[in-house]
Amino acid sequence: MNAHTTFRRAAVFGASGGIGGALAGTLADRGVDVWAGSRSGFCRDKRMRGFAFDLADEASIAAMAAELAATPPDLVIVASGVLTLDDGKGPERSFKQIDADAMEAAFRLNTIGPALIAKHFLPLLPRRDRAVFAALSARVGSISDNRLGGWHSYRASKAALNMLLKNFAIELGRTHEQAVVAGLHPGTVDTGLSEPFQSNLPDGQLTAPNAAAANLLKVLDGLTPRDSGSVFDWKGDEVPA
Incomplete structure (x- = not known):
């Protein structure tokens, strides 16, 4: 599969963040038509079209879905989320x-917001061609892989997101045979989200946003409908439920 021709149009929610911005930029580098979503709607990169949305405002999500209905994306990425609150x-x-x-x-922010994006954007995905809906998750959302405990709200919100992605995959698969719904664990990426927790990381464990974006897009390029409903890490390995 040629990674540079996999997708034609993409909507990236959270494009002002470190990972989301890198994903949007890398997709634009590949020639993908990118809509870049953020709370402000501002986008410096003239190759993309910025749009405003708020995870806590369903109307803003529904409005963007209506705007894209005539030229729907075949890739939707939810790259927003929170570890430390404002x-x-x-x-x-x-x-x-x-x-x-x-x-x-x-x-x-981590569960309900992505679910609302799915509510309005899953119906836009092409029915007969390959399409992907992906949301950033986290390995700490795995119940069976939980060895340390703690981080209760974050873990629980990501575990709930993973369950929703599984539900969405089952439902979407009934009408969209070529579609994939997946969670993505990017690893520890050098962004504002991880910055307070970087001090004790082993050497080599912190990934730059552009490298993380390339890793995640490589994973998305290789997913098939058989993979739908699962969560994958940046190496392409499935994260246990």
């Missing part, structure tokens, strides 16, 4: 630190 609350180290409002915010 108020500085980070992952809980103990169940004693669980805060209802913080947990609700994590689920709103």
Whole structure:
């Protein structure tokens, strides 16, 4: 499969972030027609078309879906998410630190927001041709691979996202035989999300955004409908449920 001709049109949600921006830029480098979504809607790269959306505002997502209905994407990437909230609350180290409002915010951004994007964009995917809906997940969302505990809201929100992706894959597969729905674990990428947790990383474990984007797109290029509903890491290995 030629990675440079796999997709024609892509919508990237979270294109102002480190990974999302790198994904959008790499796709544009390949000649893909890219819509780059962010909260502001501003996009410096003239090769792309920026659009505004808010994960907590379904109307903004629905409006963009309506705008793209005539020329729908065959690749949708949800590259948004949160580990540390805007108020500085980070992952809980103990169940004693669980805060209802913080947990609700994590689920709103990591689980419910991507689900709303799926609600409005999965119906746009071509029925007869290959199409991919992908969302950034995390290995810590794996229940069977959980050895350390902690990070309750983040882990739970990503585990819930993984379940939704499985559900969406089953439902979409009934009408879109060539479609793939997948979660992606990018590894530890040098972005604002991971910055507070980089100090103790082993040498070589931190990946630059552009390298992470290339890794993830290589994974997407190789996925088939048989893979739909699973989560894959940046090497293409399936992450346990």
